[in-house]
Amino acid sequence: MTSLINQAFKNAKKENRPTLLTYTVAGDNTKKKSLEILKSISNYADICELGFPHNTPIADGGQIQTSAYRAIKNGVKINDVFSIAKNFKKLKRNKPIILMGYYNMIFQYSENKFLEKCKKVKIDGLIVVDLPYPENKGFAIKCKKRGINFIQLVSPTTSKIRLKKIIKDSHDMIYYISMLSTTGGKLKVSSKKILENYNKIKNQNKSKNVVIGFGITKKTIKSLKKADGLVVGSAICKEITNSIKKRQNIVKNVTNIVKGLKKEII
Amino acid sequence: MKLRKKIPLIDQHDKNGFWGGKFGGSFIPETLKRPVEDLTNKFQKLRNDKKFLKKRDFYFKNYIGSPTSFIKLENLTNHLGGAQIWAKVVSEANGGAHKIYNATVHALICKAMGKKYIVGDTGAGYAGKMLSMAAKKFGLKCKIFMGVKDIKRQKPNCEAMRKNGAEIIPVYSGSQTLVDAVSECMRYWVSNCDNTHMCVGSTVGPNIFVKICGWSTAQISRELKKQLKSEFNKIPKKIKLINCVGGGSSAYGFWSEFIDFEKKQIELIGVEAGGPKKSNLHAAPLSRGAKLGILHGAAAYCCQDKEGQIKETESISAGLDYPSVSPIHCFLKDTKRARYTYATDEDALNAYQLVTKLENLNPSLEPSHAFAEAIRIAPGLSKDTIIIVNSCGDAKKDRDILRERLGKK
Secondary structure, eight states, X not given: OOOHHHHHHHHXXXXXXXXXXXXXXXXXXXXXXXXXXXHHHTTTOSEEEEXXXXXXXXXXXXXXXXXXXXXXXXXXXXXXXXXXXXXXXXXXTTSOEEEEEOHHHHHHHOHHHHHHHHHHTTOOEEEETTOOTTTTHHHHHXXXXXXXXXXXXXXXXXXXXXXXXXXXXXXXXXXXXXXXXXXXXXXXXXXXXXXXXXXXXXXXXXXXXXXEESXXXXXXXXXXXXXXXXXXXXXXHHHHHHHHHTTOOHHHHHHHHHHHHHHHXX | OOOOSSSOXXXXXXXXXXXXXXXXXXXXXXXXXXXXXXXXXXXXXXXXXXXXXXXXXXXXXXXXXXXXXXXXXXXXXXXXXXXXXXXXXXGGSTTSBTHHHHHHXXXXXXXXXXXXXXXXXXXXXXXXXXXXXXXXXXXXXXXXXXXXXXXXXXXXXXXXXXHTTOEEEEEOSTTSSHHHHHHHHHHHHHHHTTTEEEEOSSSOSSHHHHHHHHXXXXXXXXXXXXXXXXXXXXXXXXXXXXXXOSSOXXXXXXXXXXXXXXXXXXXXXXXXXXXXXXXXXXXXXXXXTOOEEEETTEEEEOOBOTTSOXXXXXXXOGGGOXXXXXXXXXHHHHTTSEEEEEEOHHHHHHHHHHHHHHSSOOBOHHHHHHHHHHHHHGXXXXXXXXXXXXXXXXXXXXXXXXXXXXXXX
């Protein structure tokens, strides 16, 4: 049986467009609100990434840091993250959801317990920012056993040999980091160059779904629409921050952002 | 878990970079894999390159001012009436602290790698000050990441950094201290690793940074070993080496040559920052039983909550104010080769006052933690016991804190 993640890519391909992936932090700005956001934006997003907030996020830029700090400050715990995911899945059974975060949170929860919980609430995939290949091999196998996609990251600094090995050990989806940057940096590489690198990955194994993330906004998303999928995170977190500041309807504003992003790639 | 003899502790890790199978490693984002690998290979080459070693020794001697002196603290010894108290005055090193060893080596590596930019983190400001000095010396452009709280409390070092032409990047996130400075510095490196070298200011961070720093500060114990032999004609029978531990770079440097000795002959005592007496906050993960966790790319005992969020720490000493600790100290703790304890802010201040009153020595608040332990145990020990404290920093940088807390100029 094909995974929901694979299915999402297939569906988008049929419509001749890239898959749209969103990233929000669980519990930003409250548990209730973040579930509402998720429910609403998933009408436009194909796959939803949900961050479990950590207070020393070494690979995240300002926007996602702010979201994570806000969620933690509002008392969000890891079990809240699971309950948000669970409630979301109750309503949208077929919408793939990917949890994303830092390894210490998983380590403290204990790997096996964490993965069992993921399986129980029907998490489709996992991204662990600071658990690179090959150290993640054992963990990736554990994921696979439970039918969870472990998503490998690849960056412009990944060497050719390494790339081959990572792709060989990857599951349904690979995440290409567009440039040397933390999340939400300004896109400092041309779309052409990014797609060139993207093709190098894609050409190794066409059956893998490769998404591009980091620095993607409404302005830049169109130029990358040849990719299998595109991830937008910081732009969404930024909108949450702005809506809070302006005391506007967060759910509505964020949904509009995602709707706008989708429009660019149809 | 076992220590091996005749192999430097920094090299006693497995192929994934773990000491004792569980401390250390390299928990880094994919983007940093390549630069870390490049650095690892380069360092491996350089440390076996005679020309590079000659260069290192030249700068250690002529630039840093090795060896630093080894002196007996007669008055303090007489005052306490027990063990002899000696000090290795590492604060005599150029710049006023042991951080210059690591900074100099990193600048030399940066040059050897053909990179023009160097970045580093700092808490007490010593790592930053030394890196800015070394950068200036070797013609590198330098950025220092420093928490806003530390910028305020360690002004003299900030002034020095700016004078050396370094740019201080204030870090506003989180607790605004060292932990956030390291995070921000790593983020900067993720974004600029193609032309920038990163120096981690202590024996913390991904495996390779622990190694480079330990390799650099090991100079301290190489000197001490010689000095002990010339002072006592042999290595004495009862020695206690007392060192403060924040990240643990000076302690490792102070101990590295002596780890193979029997504990009965040379005891290693690490003193962490216990924080204010009436506070629950501290920076003492080893001595107060913190759980194993992952911070800044390494697995180590780490002050954190049940979920794995890193806890805020508090200490009067900015240089020790860090929630985690070097993986090699975790390894020394679990193999029981070293003993770890803590001193409170008040203990450190009292020790500072006693030492400066009796001796012509001006230890900063970090080694004052080590002196506190020396003062505590000395009276109960025999006269042939040799306590040696690594006086690894000078108190000039603590001017403002000392004035505030002790009304001192």
